[in-house]
Amino acid sequence: MSSTTLGGFLPLRFDSLELPQLSIQRTGTYLPARLAAGFSLTLLAIVFFWASQKTSRTTTIIGFSKQRYRAWTYLFAGPGIIQHEFLKSLGKPFEVHAPDVRMVFVSSPEHIKELDRAPDTVLSLNGAAKHMPQPVYTMNSFNWFDRRGVEGVGFVRTLRTLLTNHLPQLLPDLSLLAHSRWEELLSTKPTVNGAISAPLYPMMVNMVVLLNARSLFGEELIKDQRFMNSALGYVEKTLLNTEIVKLLPKFLAPAVGGALSYCLNSHKTFFKSLMPATEQRIAEKDQRNLGQSAPQRNDCIQWIIDTAPKQNAWSAERVIYELMAIWFGSVHILSMTIVYVIHDLCLHPEYIDPIRRELEASYDEFERTGHGLPLLDSFIKESARLTPVESMSVRRCALRPFSMSDGTKLEVGEWACAPAGAINTREDYYPSPKSFSGFRFVDPALLAAVDEDTNPPAARQAKHSKLTDVDHSFLMWGTGRMACPGRFYSAAFMKIIVAQLLMNYDFTLANPEAPRWIS
Numbered sequence: 001m002s003s004t005t006l007g008g009f010l011p012l013r014f015d016s017l018e019l020p021q022l023s024i025q026r027t028g029t030y031l032p033a034r035l036a037a038g039f040s041l042t043l044l045a046i047v048f049f050w051a052s053q054k055t056s057r058t059t060t061i062i063g064f065s066k067q068r069y070r071a072w073t074y075l076f077a078g079p080g081i082i083q084h085e086f087l088k089s090l091g092k093p094f095e096v097h098a099p100d101v102r103m104v105f106v107s108s109p110e111h112i113k114e115l116d117r118a119p120d121t122v123l124s125l126n127g128a129a130k131h132m133p134q135p136v137y138t139m140n141s142f143n144w145f146d147r148r149g150v151e152g153v154g155f156v157r158t159l160r161t162l163l164t165n166h167l168p169q170l171l172p173d174l175s176l177l178a179h180s181r182w183e184e185l186l187s188t189k190p191t192v193n194g195a196i197s198a199p200l201y202p203m204m205v206n207m208v209v210l211l212n213a214r215s216l217f218g219e220e221l222i223k224d225q226r227f228m229n230s231a232l233g234y235v236e237k238t239l240l241n242t243e244i245v246k247l248l249p250k251f252l253a254p255a256v257g258g259a260l261s262y263c264l265n266s267h268k269t270f271f272k273s274l275m276p277a278t279e280q281r282i283a284e285k286d287q288r289n290l291g292q293s294a295p296q297r298n299d300c301i302q303w304i305i306d307t308a309p310k311q312n313a314w315s316a317e318r319v320i321y322e323l324m325a326i327w328f329g330s331v332h333i334l335s336m337t338i339v340y341v342i343h344d345l346c347l348h349p350e351y352i353d354p355i356r357r358e359l360e361a362s363y364d365e366f367e368r369t370g371h372g373l374p375l376l377d378s379f380i381k382e383s384a385r386l387t388p389v390e391s392m393s394v395r396r397c398a399l400r401p402f403s404m405s406d407g408t409k410l411e412v413g414e415w416a417c418a419p420a421g422a423i424n425t426r427e428d429y430y431p432s433p434k435s436f437s438g439f440r441f442v443d444p445a446l447l448a449a450v451d452e453d454t455n456p457p458a459a460r461q462a463k464h465s466k467l468t469d470v471d472h473s474f475l476m477w478g479t480g481r482m483a484c485p486g487r488f489y490s491a492a493f494m495k496i497i498v499a500q501l502l503m504n505y506d507f508t509l510a511n512p513e514a515p516r517w518i519s
Helices: 030-050 055-088 109-117 125-131 150-165 167-187 200-217 223-248 253-263 268-290 301-306 316-347 347-371 376-385 487-504
Strands: 022-025 094-097 102-105 195-199 394-400 415-418 507-509
Touching: 055 094, 055 102, 094 415, 109 415, 125 394, 150 167, 150 253, 150 301, 150 487, 167 195, 167 347, 167 487, 195 200, 195 487, 200 223, 200 301, 200 487, 223 268, 253 487, 268 301, 268 316, 301 316, 316 347, 316 376, 316 487, 316 507, 347 376, 347 487, 376 487
Parallel strands: 022 195, 022 507, 102 415
Antiparallel strands: 094 102, 394 415
Protein backbone atom coordinates (compact mmCIF):
# COMPACT_ATOMS: atom_id res chain seq x y z
CA MET A 1 0.00 0.00 0.00
CA SER A 2 1.02 3.60 -0.43
CA SER A 3 0.86 6.60 1.79
CA THR A 4 -0.40 10.00 0.69
CA THR A 5 -1.72 13.30 1.99
CA LEU A 6 -5.00 14.30 0.35
CA GLY A 7 -7.15 17.28 0.82
CA GLY A 8 -10.53 18.28 -0.44
CA PHE A 9 -10.17 20.81 2.21
CA LEU A 10 -7.34 18.92 3.98
CA PRO A 11 -4.04 17.38 2.85
CA LEU A 12 -3.70 13.59 2.95
CA ARG A 13 -0.67 11.44 3.57
CA PHE A 14 -0.34 8.18 1.68
CA ASP A 15 1.70 5.53 3.54
CA SER A 16 2.50 2.02 2.74
CA LEU A 17 1.59 -1.41 3.78
CA GLU A 18 3.80 -2.15 0.90
CA LEU A 19 1.47 0.38 -0.65
CA PRO A 20 2.28 3.96 -1.55
CA GLN A 21 1.78 6.37 1.29
CA LEU A 22 -0.47 9.38 0.85
CA SER A 23 -0.93 12.58 2.83
CA ILE A 24 -4.17 14.38 1.99
CA GLN A 25 -4.70 18.13 2.06
CA ARG A 26 -8.02 19.84 2.61
CA THR A 27 -8.27 22.64 0.08
CA GLY A 28 -10.79 25.32 -0.78
CA THR A 29 -13.34 25.87 -3.51
CA TYR A 30 -14.35 28.90 -5.52
CA LEU A 31 -15.68 30.80 -2.51
CA PRO A 32 -13.21 33.76 -2.62
CA ALA A 33 -13.80 34.44 -6.31
CA ARG A 34 -17.52 33.96 -5.87
CA LEU A 35 -17.68 36.40 -2.97
CA ALA A 36 -15.53 39.03 -4.66
CA ALA A 37 -17.57 38.92 -7.84
CA GLY A 38 -20.89 38.89 -6.05
CA PHE A 39 -19.90 41.74 -3.74
CA SER A 40 -18.67 43.91 -6.61
CA LEU A 41 -21.77 43.28 -8.68
CA THR A 42 -24.06 43.95 -5.74
CA LEU A 43 -22.38 47.32 -5.10
CA LEU A 44 -22.77 48.12 -8.78
CA ALA A 45 -26.45 47.24 -8.58
CA ILE A 46 -26.98 49.48 -5.54
CA VAL A 47 -25.30 52.44 -7.23
CA PHE A 48 -27.22 51.90 -10.46
CA PHE A 49 -30.52 51.58 -8.65
CA TRP A 50 -29.84 54.65 -6.52
CA ALA A 51 -28.92 56.75 -9.55
CA SER A 52 -32.13 55.80 -11.33
CA GLN A 53 -34.40 57.03 -8.51
CA LYS A 54 -35.65 60.61 -8.29
CA THR A 55 -37.60 60.28 -5.03
CA SER A 56 -37.33 58.41 -1.75
CA ARG A 57 -33.69 57.53 -2.46
CA THR A 58 -32.71 57.07 1.17
CA THR A 59 -35.60 54.74 1.94
CA THR A 60 -35.00 52.77 -1.24
CA ILE A 61 -31.28 52.36 -0.62
CA ILE A 62 -31.84 51.19 2.96
CA GLY A 63 -34.45 48.66 1.89
CA PHE A 64 -32.36 47.44 -1.02
CA SER A 65 -29.23 47.13 1.13
CA LYS A 66 -31.09 45.10 3.76
CA GLN A 67 -32.28 42.74 1.06
CA ARG A 68 -28.68 42.26 -0.16
CA TYR A 69 -27.48 41.90 3.44
CA ARG A 70 -29.88 38.99 3.92
CA ALA A 71 -28.51 37.52 0.71
CA TRP A 72 -24.96 37.66 2.01
CA THR A 73 -25.98 36.25 5.38
CA TYR A 74 -27.54 33.22 3.72
CA LEU A 75 -24.51 32.79 1.46
CA PHE A 76 -22.14 32.61 4.42
CA ALA A 77 -24.34 30.75 6.88
CA GLY A 78 -27.11 29.01 4.95
CA PRO A 79 -26.76 25.58 6.63
CA GLY A 80 -26.61 27.18 10.08
CA ILE A 81 -29.66 29.34 9.38
CA ILE A 82 -31.64 26.31 8.22
CA GLN A 83 -30.56 24.29 11.29
CA HIS A 84 -31.47 27.16 13.65
CA GLU A 85 -34.93 27.62 12.14
CA PHE A 86 -35.49 23.85 12.12
CA LEU A 87 -34.82 23.59 15.85
CA LYS A 88 -37.13 26.55 16.54
CA SER A 89 -39.94 25.14 14.40
CA LEU A 90 -40.54 21.97 16.49
CA GLY A 91 -41.56 20.02 13.41
CA LYS A 92 -43.74 22.71 11.84
CA PRO A 93 -43.03 24.35 8.46
CA PHE A 94 -40.66 27.32 8.58
CA GLU A 95 -39.39 29.83 6.04
CA VAL A 96 -35.91 30.98 5.05
CA HIS A 97 -35.18 33.80 2.61
CA ALA A 98 -32.33 33.11 0.19
CA PRO A 99 -30.89 35.88 -2.00
CA ASP A 100 -33.38 35.21 -4.75
CA VAL A 101 -36.25 33.13 -3.39
CA ARG A 102 -38.45 32.49 -0.35
CA MET A 103 -38.17 28.87 0.75
CA VAL A 104 -40.65 27.03 2.97
CA PHE A 105 -39.08 24.03 4.71
CA VAL A 106 -41.09 21.02 5.86
CA SER A 107 -39.75 18.12 7.90
CA SER A 108 -42.67 15.93 8.99
CA PRO A 109 -43.34 12.74 6.99
CA GLU A 110 -46.88 13.98 6.30
CA HIS A 111 -45.75 17.29 4.81
CA ILE A 112 -43.00 15.62 2.77
CA LYS A 113 -45.63 13.28 1.31
CA GLU A 114 -47.78 16.30 0.45
CA LEU A 115 -44.95 17.73 -1.63
CA ASP A 116 -44.45 14.41 -3.36
CA ARG A 117 -48.17 14.03 -4.14
CA ALA A 118 -48.62 17.55 -5.52
CA PRO A 119 -49.05 17.56 -9.33
CA ASP A 120 -46.07 18.67 -11.42
CA THR A 121 -48.26 21.47 -12.75
CA VAL A 122 -48.40 22.93 -9.23
CA LEU A 123 -45.09 22.03 -7.52
CA SER A 124 -42.26 21.40 -9.97
CA LEU A 125 -38.97 19.65 -9.28
CA ASN A 126 -37.80 20.73 -12.71
CA GLY A 127 -38.63 24.37 -12.01
CA ALA A 128 -36.41 24.30 -8.92
CA ALA A 129 -33.67 22.20 -10.52
CA LYS A 130 -33.17 24.54 -13.45
CA HIS A 131 -32.65 27.42 -11.03
CA MET A 132 -29.35 25.95 -9.83
CA PRO A 133 -27.32 25.78 -13.09
CA GLN A 134 -29.07 28.83 -14.63
CA PRO A 135 -29.13 27.01 -18.00
CA VAL A 136 -29.89 30.06 -20.13
CA TYR A 137 -26.40 31.34 -19.21
CA THR A 138 -24.55 28.01 -18.88
CA MET A 139 -26.09 25.63 -21.44
CA ASN A 140 -25.54 27.45 -24.71
CA SER A 141 -28.72 29.56 -24.30
CA PHE A 142 -30.99 26.54 -23.75
CA ASN A 143 -33.70 26.86 -21.09
CA TRP A 144 -35.66 23.97 -19.60
CA PHE A 145 -39.39 23.90 -19.25
CA ASP A 146 -40.65 24.37 -15.70
CA ARG A 147 -42.19 20.91 -15.80
CA ARG A 148 -41.32 17.70 -17.55
CA GLY A 149 -43.80 16.22 -19.98
CA VAL A 150 -43.43 13.11 -22.09
CA GLU A 151 -39.90 14.23 -23.05
CA GLY A 152 -38.78 13.63 -19.45
CA VAL A 153 -39.55 9.91 -19.52
CA GLY A 154 -36.40 9.03 -21.48
CA PHE A 155 -34.18 10.88 -19.01
CA VAL A 156 -35.55 8.82 -16.13
CA ARG A 157 -35.43 5.53 -18.04
CA THR A 158 -31.84 6.20 -19.12
CA LEU A 159 -30.62 6.69 -15.55
CA ARG A 160 -32.90 4.44 -13.53
CA THR A 161 -33.11 1.47 -15.88
CA LEU A 162 -30.54 1.40 -18.68
CA LEU A 163 -27.55 2.80 -16.78
CA THR A 164 -28.34 0.67 -13.73
CA ASN A 165 -28.81 -2.50 -15.79
CA HIS A 166 -25.46 -1.98 -17.52
CA LEU A 167 -23.46 -1.65 -14.30
CA PRO A 168 -22.01 -5.20 -14.59
CA GLN A 169 -20.58 -4.28 -18.01
CA LEU A 170 -19.44 -0.83 -16.90
CA LEU A 171 -17.88 -1.39 -13.47
CA PRO A 172 -14.82 -3.41 -14.57
CA ASP A 173 -13.84 -0.58 -16.94
CA LEU A 174 -14.41 2.01 -14.22
CA SER A 175 -12.27 -0.01 -11.79
CA LEU A 176 -9.36 -0.10 -14.23
CA LEU A 177 -9.73 3.60 -14.95
CA ALA A 178 -9.86 4.48 -11.23
CA HIS A 179 -6.80 2.36 -10.47
CA SER A 180 -4.72 3.89 -13.25
CA ARG A 181 -5.92 7.45 -12.61
CA TRP A 182 -4.98 7.27 -8.91
CA GLU A 183 -1.48 6.22 -10.00
CA GLU A 184 -1.24 9.01 -12.59
CA LEU A 185 -2.48 11.73 -10.26
CA LEU A 186 -0.22 10.73 -7.38
CA SER A 187 2.88 10.21 -9.53
CA THR A 188 3.11 13.98 -10.08
CA LYS A 189 2.81 14.96 -6.39
CA PRO A 190 5.74 15.77 -4.09
CA THR A 191 7.00 13.45 -1.37
CA VAL A 192 7.17 14.98 2.11
CA ASN A 193 8.67 12.99 5.02
CA GLY A 194 8.39 9.74 3.12
CA ALA A 195 4.80 10.20 1.97
CA ILE A 196 3.21 11.63 -1.15
CA SER A 197 1.45 14.89 -0.29
CA ALA A 198 -1.53 15.95 -2.39
CA PRO A 199 -4.69 18.11 -2.26
CA LEU A 200 -7.69 15.82 -2.43
CA TYR A 201 -10.49 17.91 -3.92
CA PRO A 202 -8.78 18.82 -7.24
CA MET A 203 -7.70 15.20 -7.70
CA MET A 204 -11.19 13.95 -6.93
CA VAL A 205 -12.83 16.24 -9.47
CA ASN A 206 -10.32 15.03 -12.05
CA MET A 207 -11.09 11.41 -11.16
CA VAL A 208 -14.87 11.86 -11.22
CA VAL A 209 -14.76 13.72 -14.54
CA LEU A 210 -12.84 10.85 -16.18
CA LEU A 211 -14.97 7.99 -14.86
CA ASN A 212 -18.25 9.80 -15.28
CA ALA A 213 -17.32 10.77 -18.85
CA ARG A 214 -16.66 7.11 -19.61
CA SER A 215 -20.15 6.20 -18.36
CA LEU A 216 -21.97 9.03 -20.09
CA PHE A 217 -20.02 9.61 -23.29
CA GLY A 218 -18.25 6.34 -24.09
CA GLU A 219 -14.67 5.21 -24.59
CA GLU A 220 -13.71 7.37 -27.57
CA LEU A 221 -14.44 10.84 -26.22
CA ILE A 222 -12.42 10.36 -23.03
CA LYS A 223 -9.30 10.01 -25.21
CA ASP A 224 -9.81 13.57 -26.48
CA GLN A 225 -7.97 15.83 -24.01
CA ARG A 226 -9.60 18.98 -25.37
CA PHE A 227 -13.01 17.48 -24.71
CA MET A 228 -12.01 16.35 -21.21
CA ASN A 229 -10.68 19.83 -20.40
CA SER A 230 -13.95 21.38 -21.53
CA ALA A 231 -15.95 18.82 -19.51
CA LEU A 232 -14.06 19.79 -16.35
CA GLY A 233 -14.16 23.51 -17.16
CA TYR A 234 -17.90 23.37 -17.76
CA VAL A 235 -18.57 22.17 -14.21
CA GLU A 236 -16.13 24.57 -12.55
CA LYS A 237 -17.21 27.68 -14.45
CA THR A 238 -20.90 26.86 -14.25
CA LEU A 239 -20.64 26.75 -10.46
CA LEU A 240 -18.99 30.17 -10.50
CA ASN A 241 -21.41 31.69 -13.04
CA THR A 242 -24.54 30.50 -11.31
CA GLU A 243 -23.54 31.70 -7.85
CA ILE A 244 -22.86 35.18 -9.20
CA VAL A 245 -26.08 35.36 -11.23
CA LYS A 246 -28.22 34.15 -8.32
CA LEU A 247 -26.84 36.94 -6.10
CA LEU A 248 -27.78 39.68 -8.54
CA PRO A 249 -30.96 41.73 -8.61
CA LYS A 250 -33.21 40.36 -11.35
CA PHE A 251 -32.84 43.40 -13.58
CA LEU A 252 -29.05 42.91 -13.71
CA ALA A 253 -29.01 39.13 -14.20
CA PRO A 254 -29.53 39.03 -18.00
CA ALA A 255 -26.75 41.54 -18.74
CA VAL A 256 -24.21 40.13 -16.29
CA GLY A 257 -25.19 36.50 -16.97
CA GLY A 258 -24.79 37.09 -20.68
CA ALA A 259 -21.37 38.69 -20.18
CA LEU A 260 -20.21 35.83 -17.96
CA SER A 261 -21.52 33.32 -20.48
CA TYR A 262 -19.46 35.04 -23.17
CA CYS A 263 -16.27 35.22 -21.09
CA LEU A 264 -16.46 31.87 -19.26
CA ASN A 265 -17.44 29.93 -22.34
CA SER A 266 -16.37 26.36 -21.61
CA HIS A 267 -20.04 25.37 -21.98
CA LYS A 268 -19.77 26.30 -25.67
CA THR A 269 -16.62 24.21 -26.12
CA PHE A 270 -18.25 21.32 -24.28
CA PHE A 271 -21.36 21.61 -26.45
CA LYS A 272 -19.37 21.72 -29.70
CA SER A 273 -17.19 18.80 -28.63
CA LEU A 274 -20.25 16.61 -28.08
CA MET A 275 -21.85 17.51 -31.39
CA PRO A 276 -19.92 15.20 -33.81
CA ALA A 277 -20.36 12.11 -31.63
CA THR A 278 -24.06 12.82 -31.07
CA GLU A 279 -24.72 13.43 -34.77
CA GLN A 280 -22.92 10.18 -35.59
CA ARG A 281 -25.06 8.24 -33.09
CA ILE A 282 -28.27 9.66 -34.56
CA ALA A 283 -27.09 8.72 -38.07
CA GLU A 284 -26.27 5.20 -36.88
CA LYS A 285 -29.73 4.85 -35.36
CA ASP A 286 -31.27 5.94 -38.67
CA GLN A 287 -29.18 3.28 -40.42
CA ARG A 288 -30.42 0.57 -38.06
CA ASN A 289 -34.01 1.71 -38.58
CA LEU A 290 -33.47 1.15 -42.32
CA GLY A 291 -32.17 -2.36 -41.68
CA GLN A 292 -28.54 -1.43 -42.28
CA SER A 293 -25.61 -2.48 -40.11
CA ALA A 294 -24.37 0.06 -37.54
CA PRO A 295 -22.64 -0.17 -34.14
CA GLN A 296 -24.85 -0.44 -31.06
CA ARG A 297 -23.17 1.49 -28.25
CA ASN A 298 -23.83 1.36 -24.53
CA ASP A 299 -23.50 4.80 -22.97
CA CYS A 300 -25.78 7.67 -22.04
CA ILE A 301 -25.47 9.41 -25.41
CA GLN A 302 -26.97 6.34 -27.04
CA TRP A 303 -29.62 5.76 -24.38
CA ILE A 304 -30.84 9.36 -24.43
CA ILE A 305 -31.22 9.08 -28.22
CA ASP A 306 -32.98 5.70 -27.98
CA THR A 307 -35.45 6.84 -25.31
CA ALA A 308 -36.24 10.28 -26.77
CA PRO A 309 -39.87 10.90 -27.83
CA LYS A 310 -40.89 9.04 -30.98
CA GLN A 311 -42.93 12.02 -32.14
CA ASN A 312 -40.94 15.16 -32.91
CA ALA A 313 -37.59 13.37 -32.81
CA TRP A 314 -34.86 15.21 -30.94
CA SER A 315 -32.07 16.99 -32.78
CA ALA A 316 -28.44 16.47 -31.78
CA GLU A 317 -28.61 19.83 -29.97
CA ARG A 318 -31.55 18.71 -27.84
CA VAL A 319 -29.80 15.45 -26.92
CA ILE A 320 -26.71 17.40 -25.85
CA TYR A 321 -28.74 19.72 -23.61
CA GLU A 322 -30.02 16.64 -21.79
CA LEU A 323 -26.48 15.29 -21.43
CA MET A 324 -25.20 18.63 -20.11
CA ALA A 325 -27.89 18.62 -17.43
CA ILE A 326 -26.95 15.10 -16.32
CA TRP A 327 -23.26 16.00 -16.37
CA PHE A 328 -23.57 19.12 -14.25
CA GLY A 329 -25.87 17.39 -11.78
CA SER A 330 -23.48 14.51 -11.15
CA VAL A 331 -19.87 15.70 -11.11
CA HIS A 332 -19.90 18.19 -8.23
CA ILE A 333 -22.11 16.17 -5.87
CA LEU A 334 -20.18 12.93 -6.46
CA SER A 335 -16.81 14.66 -6.02
CA MET A 336 -17.71 16.32 -2.74
CA THR A 337 -19.42 13.24 -1.28
CA ILE A 338 -16.37 11.06 -1.98
CA VAL A 339 -14.03 13.71 -0.56
CA TYR A 340 -15.96 13.67 2.72
CA VAL A 341 -15.95 9.85 2.78
CA ILE A 342 -12.16 9.84 2.48
CA HIS A 343 -11.87 12.49 5.18
CA ASP A 344 -14.00 10.31 7.45
CA LEU A 345 -11.83 7.27 6.77
CA CYS A 346 -8.86 9.35 7.92
CA LEU A 347 -10.68 10.66 10.98
CA HIS A 348 -12.03 7.19 11.90
CA PRO A 349 -9.23 4.80 10.84
CA GLU A 350 -10.66 1.93 12.93
CA TYR A 351 -13.06 1.27 10.04
CA ILE A 352 -10.37 0.79 7.42
CA ASP A 353 -9.34 -2.80 8.21
CA PRO A 354 -12.90 -4.23 8.32
CA ILE A 355 -13.74 -2.54 5.03
CA ARG A 356 -10.50 -3.77 3.46
CA ARG A 357 -11.30 -7.33 4.51
CA GLU A 358 -14.73 -6.94 2.91
CA LEU A 359 -13.12 -5.68 -0.30
CA GLU A 360 -10.66 -8.57 -0.38
CA ALA A 361 -13.51 -11.06 -0.03
CA SER A 362 -16.25 -9.47 -2.11
CA TYR A 363 -14.96 -6.81 -4.51
CA ASP A 364 -14.91 -9.10 -7.55
CA GLU A 365 -18.53 -10.07 -6.92
CA PHE A 366 -19.46 -6.40 -6.58
CA GLU A 367 -17.79 -5.65 -9.92
CA ARG A 368 -19.77 -8.42 -11.60
CA THR A 369 -23.15 -7.44 -10.19
CA GLY A 370 -23.09 -3.83 -9.00
CA HIS A 371 -24.46 -5.02 -5.64
CA GLY A 372 -22.94 -5.72 -2.24
CA LEU A 373 -20.15 -4.34 -0.01
CA PRO A 374 -22.53 -3.54 2.88
CA LEU A 375 -19.79 -2.24 5.21
CA LEU A 376 -18.52 0.28 2.66
CA ASP A 377 -22.12 1.09 1.72
CA SER A 378 -22.97 1.91 5.34
CA PHE A 379 -19.80 3.95 5.84
CA ILE A 380 -20.58 6.12 2.81
CA LYS A 381 -24.15 6.59 4.01
CA GLU A 382 -23.03 7.61 7.50
CA SER A 383 -20.52 10.07 6.06
CA ALA A 384 -23.23 11.56 3.83
CA ARG A 385 -25.62 11.71 6.80
CA LEU A 386 -23.29 13.76 8.99
CA THR A 387 -21.62 15.78 6.24
CA PRO A 388 -24.23 16.24 3.53
CA VAL A 389 -23.10 18.15 0.47
CA GLU A 390 -26.46 19.92 0.44
CA SER A 391 -28.50 21.10 3.42
CA MET A 392 -31.81 20.88 1.59
CA SER A 393 -33.61 18.33 -0.56
CA VAL A 394 -37.04 17.68 -2.09
CA ARG A 395 -36.93 21.07 -3.84
CA ARG A 396 -40.17 22.09 -5.52
CA CYS A 397 -40.94 25.40 -7.21
CA ALA A 398 -44.54 26.61 -7.06
CA LEU A 399 -45.93 27.07 -10.57
CA ARG A 400 -49.32 27.90 -9.04
CA PRO A 401 -50.30 29.03 -5.53
CA PHE A 402 -50.20 26.05 -3.16
CA SER A 403 -51.53 25.50 0.36
CA MET A 404 -50.44 22.71 2.69
CA SER A 405 -52.76 20.87 5.02
CA ASP A 406 -51.82 23.14 7.95
CA GLY A 407 -52.52 26.31 5.95
CA THR A 408 -48.91 27.14 5.04
CA LYS A 409 -48.95 28.91 1.67
CA LEU A 410 -46.60 29.13 -1.28
CA GLU A 411 -46.93 31.81 -3.94
CA VAL A 412 -45.82 31.34 -7.54
CA GLY A 413 -42.02 31.18 -7.78
CA GLU A 414 -41.49 30.26 -4.12
CA TRP A 415 -39.95 26.95 -3.10
CA ALA A 416 -40.93 24.10 -0.84
CA CYS A 417 -37.97 22.10 0.51
CA ALA A 418 -36.99 19.66 3.23
CA PRO A 419 -34.05 20.45 5.57
CA ALA A 420 -32.16 17.25 4.77
CA GLY A 421 -29.08 18.07 6.86
CA ALA A 422 -31.13 18.91 9.95
CA ILE A 423 -33.31 15.81 9.56
CA ASN A 424 -30.13 13.71 9.51
CA THR A 425 -29.50 14.53 13.18
CA ARG A 426 -32.98 13.92 14.58
CA GLU A 427 -32.83 11.78 17.72
CA ASP A 428 -36.11 10.05 16.89
CA TYR A 429 -34.58 8.82 13.62
CA TYR A 430 -30.98 8.10 14.64
CA PRO A 431 -29.66 6.83 18.00
CA SER A 432 -26.74 9.02 19.10
CA PRO A 433 -27.41 11.15 16.02
CA LYS A 434 -24.32 13.36 16.24
CA SER A 435 -21.90 10.46 16.76
CA PHE A 436 -20.17 8.94 13.74
CA SER A 437 -20.98 5.22 13.58
CA GLY A 438 -19.80 3.94 10.23
CA PHE A 439 -21.61 0.61 10.39
CA ARG A 440 -24.89 1.82 11.92
CA PHE A 441 -26.87 0.84 8.79
CA VAL A 442 -25.48 -2.71 8.44
CA ASP A 443 -27.58 -5.79 9.14
CA PRO A 444 -26.50 -6.90 12.67
CA ALA A 445 -26.22 -10.48 11.42
CA LEU A 446 -23.25 -9.42 9.29
CA LEU A 447 -21.42 -7.72 12.14
CA ALA A 448 -20.57 -10.64 14.41
CA ALA A 449 -16.88 -10.48 13.52
CA VAL A 450 -16.64 -6.69 13.65
CA ASP A 451 -15.04 -4.93 16.62
CA GLU A 452 -17.58 -3.18 18.85
CA ASP A 453 -15.60 0.07 18.53
CA THR A 454 -16.86 0.29 14.96
CA ASN A 455 -20.41 -0.73 15.88
CA PRO A 456 -21.34 0.69 19.30
CA PRO A 457 -24.72 -0.64 20.52
CA ALA A 458 -25.89 2.89 21.39
CA ALA A 459 -25.68 3.95 17.73
CA ARG A 460 -27.28 0.94 16.02
CA GLN A 461 -30.34 1.51 13.91
CA ALA A 462 -33.46 -0.50 14.67
CA LYS A 463 -33.64 -1.42 10.99
CA HIS A 464 -30.74 -1.85 8.59
CA SER A 465 -30.80 0.03 5.28
CA LYS A 466 -28.80 0.72 2.13
CA LEU A 467 -27.24 3.88 0.78
CA THR A 468 -29.75 3.90 -2.09
CA ASP A 469 -32.84 3.53 0.13
CA VAL A 470 -35.22 6.49 0.11
CA ASP A 471 -37.46 7.56 2.99
CA HIS A 472 -38.37 10.64 5.03
CA SER A 473 -35.42 10.17 7.40
CA PHE A 474 -32.70 10.15 4.70
CA LEU A 475 -33.32 12.58 1.85
CA MET A 476 -29.98 12.54 0.05
CA TRP A 477 -31.76 11.25 -3.08
CA GLY A 478 -34.99 13.19 -2.74
CA THR A 479 -38.22 11.37 -2.05
CA GLY A 480 -41.01 9.29 -3.52
CA ARG A 481 -41.76 9.27 -7.22
CA MET A 482 -39.18 11.99 -7.90
CA ALA A 483 -36.27 10.29 -6.10
CA CYS A 484 -32.96 10.46 -7.99
CA PRO A 485 -33.11 7.89 -10.82
CA GLY A 486 -29.30 7.72 -10.99
CA ARG A 487 -28.72 6.80 -7.34
CA PHE A 488 -27.84 3.13 -8.02
CA TYR A 489 -25.15 4.17 -10.48
CA SER A 490 -23.92 6.91 -8.12
CA ALA A 491 -23.61 4.51 -5.18
CA ALA A 492 -21.64 1.97 -7.23
CA PHE A 493 -19.50 4.75 -8.70
CA MET A 494 -18.51 6.04 -5.25
CA LYS A 495 -17.67 2.53 -4.05
CA ILE A 496 -15.35 2.01 -7.03
CA ILE A 497 -13.28 5.12 -6.35
CA VAL A 498 -13.06 4.65 -2.57
CA ALA A 499 -12.32 0.93 -2.94
CA GLN A 500 -9.43 1.53 -5.35
CA LEU A 501 -7.91 3.98 -2.89
CA LEU A 502 -8.35 1.63 0.07
CA MET A 503 -6.98 -1.42 -1.73
CA ASN A 504 -3.87 0.35 -2.99
CA TYR A 505 -2.91 3.07 -0.51
CA ASP A 506 -2.59 3.92 3.14
CA PHE A 507 -3.56 7.53 3.73
CA THR A 508 -3.83 10.08 6.51
CA LEU A 509 -4.77 13.74 6.73
CA ALA A 510 -1.79 16.07 6.72
CA ASN A 511 -3.66 18.37 9.11
CA PRO A 512 -6.58 16.64 10.86
CA GLU A 513 -7.49 19.89 12.66
CA ALA A 514 -8.07 21.90 9.47
CA PRO A 515 -11.64 23.13 8.83
CA ARG A 516 -13.90 20.47 7.36
CA TRP A 517 -15.69 22.70 4.90
CA ILE A 518 -16.61 26.26 4.06
CA SER A 519 -20.13 27.12 2.90
